[in-house]
Amino acid sequence: MSGEDDFIPRLGKPRALGARSKSYLSRVLRSAILAGGGRLPGPKPASRFTGQRIGRGAGVARTLRSGRDLRAGYRSRRVVVKVSTPRLSGRGLAAARAHLAYVQRDGVTRDGAPGLLYGPDTDQADGRAFLDRARKGKDVRQFRFIVSAEDGAEYEHLKSLTRRLMAQVERDLGTRLDWVAVDHHNTGHPHTHIIVRGRDDQGKDLIIAKDYITRGLRERASELVTLDLGPRTDHDIRMRLIREVEQERLTSLDRGLIAAVDEEGLVSPGHWDSLQQTARAGRLQTLRRLGLAEEVAPSRWRLADGVEETLRRMGERGDIQRTLYRALAEGGVERAPADLAEFDPNAPGQRPLVGRVVRRGLGDEQRDRHYLVVDGVDGRAHYVDLGRGSATERVAEGAVVRVSRRSTDARPVDRSVAAVAEVNEGRYSASLHRALDKEAAQGFIQAHERRLEGLRRAGAGPERQDDGSWNIPEDHVERAAAHEAKRARDTPVVVEVLSPLEVEVQAGRDGATWLDRELVSATPEPLRDAGFGRSVRQALDQRRRWLIAEGLARQEETRVVLRAGFLARLERRELEAAVNTIAQERNRVFVETRSGEKIEGVYRRAVALGSGKMALIEKSREFTLVPWRPVLDGQEGKLVSGVMRRSAISWTLGRTRGGPVIE
Known part of the structure; x- marks a missing residue:
């Protein structure tokens, strides 16, 4: 070249291949780089500390993750591992005791027998001794694993698999572990509950890397199951994918599609495996039918916002329906599908639910979420999410209860404390x-101090000083409300036992009952003429006839007139009958406690009366019955004292004036 055609090229910087580059060549190069597993050019993203690798097993988890071959892993047997690490401080040890009893409950084996606790070297482990070791060792936490192999039904027994898994975990963590386990065969997938103490073999806190808990444990379990049963065949994979295509819940196909969403918010069914590609295409069609996906271009789909949470919620609703069907069938209760519902305490205009308890169960074993099935007076059967099991008192099947929303507002005592602190430079005292x-x-002021102590233990703001006064933050009311909101997330409802007796028993009970209180109530519960509502209507008619026969009511033409003071007379008759029975059993004299009198003695047990629970308090030669409170649960055989104030008592454990107060 010469003359005007000569030129000197000036080379600039390479054009970025990031998401903002729109040219066709840039998009091709970007796709090629990503397909090859490379990183796009540009500044390296800043690393941030996550804490994932702190603790035992971090190196093993990284090795397992980096060494896993994609295609080999695709044929590995699937294992689900759920992990929780509850703390044992406060009431944690009591909750651990309740959890251990629950996993050993009846009906979890193939033949319906109670679960059998075992350990690394024994088929009959001692659960009480296991918890005693945790108590004496002052364990801070406990590890709970639920290991569920997709093909667990292929095993005749799961003990061998569990022991080999825990032996491998001990090698990975470099320490011996103190653990017990129970196998469950009461669900579609047999699974094992493994409970591990929070101490290593040197007595130090056991700290397991998050990487190992979230990935390593599952990988080790998958390795063992794959070794036992062999890799999954094409037929196994095909059948699982076919089942997932039409399911109205979150599936592995959905997780794969969500992970494959690109920077434009679109996803393609394409996959290196033809079975997966076909299943993903079918799944996208199902999601479109459910209104959760739309095709914006050939093989280009946009998933709905919040699709993962929506599918998870749909799966939970399906589980709730199945739980209701199973509980009602086992309880001999028949209800139409239209009369099955989930109780939502936060729904606008939601009334408290009144009904009888059909079943209590564990809805989420990992998070310790319990549920009640309540046959309501509205003629419908309701699924009630109780939240954390340790926060709700056990209720007998057949008992009549009222379920209502737990308040998320600050209490009146919180506003009283804030008012006192406002005029005293942020300080409060009696x-x-x-x-x-x-x-x-005095009792009113003590209630304020107990509330402050409860908030202090929960870390909600107030600080107690050496002189007994309190430093109250300026936003005390807001912090108290936040504390109540947190409690509502853990326990969204309040369950009030209206009567521990079934309505059929109440109809002829010689004592004050819930049916009697309904008869005199200015706002009785609205009863539907169906289901349990019809049963209550019939029981009320029987109760009226019984009261007439006992001379406590009279018939006037078409209505029944109740005699004045009949409730007090019934309460007295039932109390006297219970007192006579206990006096003969315990060989002690009954002493009635009146308002303002001090109570001191040993708490023996709760006594169920038609009018409510009473607490049996004994001295050397006498006993008394006073209203029972939930805080007495688990205090049997302990010395308690308090002052009777109308129908409420503030209890103190022990004889010393400085003993802990419970209410």
Whole structure:
């Protein structure tokens, strides 16, 4: 070249291949780089500390993750591992005891027998001794694993698999573990509950890397099951994918599609495996039918916002329906499909649910979420999410209960504390409260101090000083409300036992019952003439006839007139009958406790009366019955004292004035 055609090229910087580059060549190069597993050019993203690799097993988890071949892993047997690490402080040990009893409950084996606790070297482990070791060792936490192999039904027994898995875990973590386990065969997938102490073999806190908990444990279990049963065949994979295509719940196909969404928010059914590609295409059609996906171009789909949470919720609703069907069938209760519902305490205009308890169960074993099936007076059967099991008192089947929404608002005592602190430079004490409100009773002020102590233990703001006064933050009411909101997430409902007796028993009970209170109530529960509502209507008619026969009511033409004071007379008759029975059993004299009197003695047990629970308190030669409170649960045989104030008692454990107060 010469003359005007000569030129000197000036080379610029290479054009970016990132998401903002729109040229066809850039998109081709970007796709090629990503397909080859490379990284796009540009600044290296800043690493951030996640804590995933702190603890035992971190190196093993990284090795397992990096060394896993994609196609070999595709044929590995699937194992689901759920992990929880509850703390044992406070009531944690009592909750651990309840959890251990629950996993050993009846009906979890193939023949319906109770679960059998075993360990690394024994087929009959001692659960009490296991928890005693945790208590004496002052364990901070406990590890709970639920290991469920997709093909677990192929095993005649799961003990061998569990022991080999835990032996491998010990090698990976470099320490011996103190663990017990129970096998369950009461679901579609047999699974094992493994409970591990939070101490290593040197007595130190056991800290397991998050990487190992989330990935390593599952990989080790999958290796063992694959070794035992062999890799999955094409037929195994095909049948699983076919089942997932039409399911109305979150599946592995959905997780794969969500992970494959590109920077434009689109996903393609394409996959290196033809079975997966066909299944993904079918799954996208199902998601379109459910309104969760739309095809914006050939083989280019856009998933709906929140598709993962929506599918998970749909699966939970399906599980709830199956739980209701199973519980009602086992309880001999027949209800139409239209009369099965989930109780939503936060629904606008939602009334408290009144009904009888059909079944209590564990809805989510990993998060310790329990449920009640309640046959309501509205003629419908309801699934009630109780939240954490340790926070709700056990209720007998057949008992009549009222279920209502747990409040998320600050309590009146919180506002009272804030008012006292506002005029005292952020300080609160009994004397400051009394100076501001001279008519405040001692018990009223003590209720404020108990509330502050509860908030302090929960880390919700107030600080107790050496002189017994409290430092109250300016946003005390807001912090108290946040604390109540947190409690509502853990336990969304309040369950009030209206009567521990079935309505059929109440109809002829010689004592005050819930049916009697309904008869005199200014706002009785609306009863549907169907289901349990019809049963209550019939029981009320029987109760009226019984009261007439006992001379506590009279018939006037078409209505029944109740005699004045009949409830008090019934309560007295039932109390006297219970007192006579206990006096003969315990060889002690009954002493009635009146309002304002001090109570001191050993708490023996709860006594169920038609009018409610009573607590049996004994001294050397006498006993008394006083209203029972949930805080007495688990205190049998302990010395308690308190002061009777109307129908409520503030209890103190032990004889010392400084003993812990419970209410």
